[in-house]
Amino acid sequence: MWTSGGEKKNLMNDALTDLSRLSLNQATTQHCSVREAAAGCVRAGIPFIGLWRDKVAATGLRESARIVRDAGLHVSSLCRGGWFPAATAAERLAHIDDNRRAIDEASELGTDLLVLVCGPASDRDIDAARAQVAEGIAAIAPYAAERGVRLGIEPLHPMFAGDRSVIVTLAEANQLAAQFSPEQVGVVIDVYHVWWDPDVYHQIALAADRIFGFHVNDWLAPPPDILKGRGMMGDGVIELRRLRHAVEAAGYTGPIEVEIFNQDLWDRLGDEILDLMCSRYLNHV
Amino acid sequence: MWTSGGEKKNLMNDALTDLSRLSLNQATTQHCSVREAAAGCVRAGIPFIGLWRDKVAATGLRESARIVRDAGLHVSSLCRGGWFPAATAAERLAHIDDNRRAIDEASELGTDLLVLVCGPASDRDIDAARAQVAEGIAAIAPYAAERGVRLGIEPLHPMFAGDRSVIVTLAEANQLAAQFSPEQVGVVIDVYHVWWDPDVYHQIALAADRIFGFHVNDWLAPPPDILKGRGMMGDGVIELRRLRHAVEAAGYTGPIEVEIFNQDLWDRLGDEILDLMCSRYLNHV
Numbered sequence: 001m002w003t004s005g006g007e008k009k010n011l012m013n014d015a016l017t018d019l020s021r022l023s024l025n026q027a028t029t030q031h032c033s034v035r036e037a038a039a040g041c042v043r044a045g046i047p048f049i050g051l052w053r054d055k056v057a058a059t060g061l062r063e064s065a066r067i068v069r070d071a072g073l074h075v076s077s078l079c080r081g082g083w084f085p086a087a088t089a090a091e092r093l094a095h096i097d098d099n100r101r102a103i104d105e106a107s108e109l110g111t112d113l114l115v116l117v118c119g120p121a122s123d124r125d126i127d128a129a130r131a132q133v134a135e136g137i138a139a140i141a142p143y144a145a146e147r148g149v150r151l152g153i154e155p156l157h158p159m160f161a162g163d164r165s166v167i168v169t170l171a172e173a174n175q176l177a178a179q180f181s182p183e184q185v186g187v188v189i190d191v192y193h194v195w196w197d198p199d200v201y202h203q204i205a206l207a208a209d210r211i212f213g214f215h216v217n218d219w220l221a222p223p224p225d226i227l228k229g230r231g232m233m234g235d236g237v238i239e240l241r242r243l244r245h246a247v248e249a250a251g252y253t254g255p256i257e258v259e260i261f262n263q264d265l266w267d268r269l270g271d272e273i274l275d276l277m278c279s280r281y282l283n284h285v
Numbered sequence: 286m287w288t289s290g291g292e293k294k295n296l297m298n299d300a301l302t303d304l305s306r307l308s309l310n311q312a313t314t315q316h317c318s319v320r321e322a323a324a325g326c327v328r329a330g331i332p333f334i335g336l337w338r339d340k341v342a343a344t345g346l347r348e349s350a351r352i353v354r355d356a357g358l359h360v361s362s363l364c365r366g367g368w369f370p371a372a373t374a375a376e377r378l379a380h381i382d383d384n385r386r387a388i389d390e391a392s393e394l395g396t397d398l399l400v401l402v403c404g405p406a407s408d409r410d411i412d413a414a415r416a417q418v419a420e421g422i423a424a425i426a427p428y429a430a431e432r433g434v435r436l437g438i439e440p441l442h443p444m445f446a447g448d449r450s451v452i453v454t455l456a457e458a459n460q461l462a463a464q465f466s467p468e469q470v471g472v473v474i475d476v477y478h479v480w481w482d483p484d485v486y487h488q489i490a491l492a493a494d495r496i497f498g499f500h501v502n503d504w505l506a507p508p509p510d511i512l513k514g515r516g517m518m519g520d521g522v523i524e525l526r527r528l529r530h531a532v533e534a535a536g537y538t539g540p541i542e543v544e545i546f547n548q549d550l551w552d553r554l555g556d557e558i559l560d561l562m563c564s565r566y567l568n569h570v
Contacts, residue, residue: 123522124522125524126481126522126524158481159444159511161481161504162504162505163506168482195446196453197453198454199456219447220447221447221448222448222511222512223447226511227507237405237411237447239409
């Protein structure tokens with residue numbers, strides 16, 4: 001945490017000077033195929049791409065792997081595994097099988113990171129759902145380790161606690177990850193999900209060598225939509241540079257994924273989105 | 286917290302048996318005047334009402350006080366003071382003046398509780414805004430004490446951090462309140478704002494004699510709207526009874542306000558809303 005105004009100001013001025021860490025998370029160009037997104041990254045000079053399973057499936061797993069490899073792109077992560085809680089043991093086992101498939105896909109795509117969105121409770125018992133998340137991660141961790149894939153727990157914003165993830169704070173994600181080896185299970189920090197948290201800088205410091213990914217975007221005030229209302233960097237109220245410096249101070253120097261769910265953005269042309277994203281990345285992150 | 290399944294089950298069965306603690310927060314009947322809401326409470330057998338300043342202003346302060354007194358209702362709270370942060374010292378002083386007027390109104394209306402919604406940052410500096418909230422409360426606390434009005438800090442859901450309140454966890458509200466006398470400054474716990482928090486039961490226990498109010502409603506999954514998408518008790522995923530038992534175990538036995546911002550509900554007749562609210566209160570809270 002910044003303890004003096006002077007220190008804070010100096011660090012605030014420390015902008016990124018090139019795109020060498022930038023990654024396009026495919027959610028940002030929702031209507032582009034793997035091929036279109038990869039070609040756009042090459043044109044824009046973006047070296048990383050974060051893939052989504054549904055888009056990979058639409059193109060085909062091997063073909064997607066070939067496209068990104070031939071384009072010279074590095075795959076920063078695959079979204080997403082998780083979704084562990086369910087009403088019955090049979091359903092929970094089916095979810096674990098699906099996570100194992102996601103791990104295989106990550107390995108085939110050449111990324112060592114599977115992002116986990118942990119899932120909502122199947123009823124009103126949020127404690128039980130949280131326990132099911134821990135059990136689910138324990139069930140897939142050895143399988144992931146054998147395939148060289150790390151699991152990144154992404155705490156979601158508390159407004160998704162009812163329908164997407166019972167893991168809603170970085171503190172909770174850190175505590176979950178701490179039950180496993182730091183080479184195997186860590187956290188993915190998305191500014192959108194954690195910026196509001198009075199404890200966020202402390203928890204980023206605690207996460208240290210378990211930070212496996214860092215996602216940027218912005219929080220519009222008020223958000224125009226719960227799911228599809230995220231902002232482009234610079235359009236909202238998040239202290240993006242301060243958060244980036246905090247994850248760097250904690251030791252993370254890996255790719256920075258831009259992940260924006262926003263209908264207005266999706267309605268634009270892919271190359272326009274990428275150009276805007278690159279300039280906002282340099283000016284605001 | 287409940288440590289065994291058996292204990293949890295028994296407490297879960299401990300329903301409210303009458304309406305003696307029920308309060309209609311006026312936000313639930315958004316289109317009713319003070320007079321209409323008060324008459325509805327009398328018909329429905331609801332002994333408390335939580336008033337809003339805009340509706341009181343529309344009816345007139347003295348007239349509103351007379352209406353609720355003549356109806357035999359107790360005013361459980363006045364919503365709302367707060368909104369402390371601002372870009373300039375002059376604006377912050379104007380907000381403090383407005384809070385003093387709210388304290389006077391609470392006193393005139395016969396309630397000893399002013400609910401504080403603390404306000405958003407005026408820019409991206411959330412830490413500075415949080416400090417301004419603490420300064421604002423310190424500036425009005427003596428004035429409130431002289432008039433027998435307590436200040437209840439209501440932490441809002443983190444999805445309102447950008448436009449309504451930088452105070453978004455019960456932990457933060459507890460820490461703020463702890464800077465003042467427990468007779469003067471406490472917290473108002475609304476299940477909608479805190480249910481997602483892995484630390485909520487611990488923080489409720491810590492709040493103890495500083496719990497000044499308890500609000501119920503429900504979290505629809507997913508919420509149909511950010512501001513006007515709250516659910517009627519029983520329609521969502523919140524463990525309402527468990528939370529009520531927790532605030533009671535912490536020592537709170539005061540009014541339970543039903544506060545629901547929901548356009549579909551608002552479109553119904555006032556008496557229908559109150560009848561539904563009473564039955565859901567007995568069956569789910």
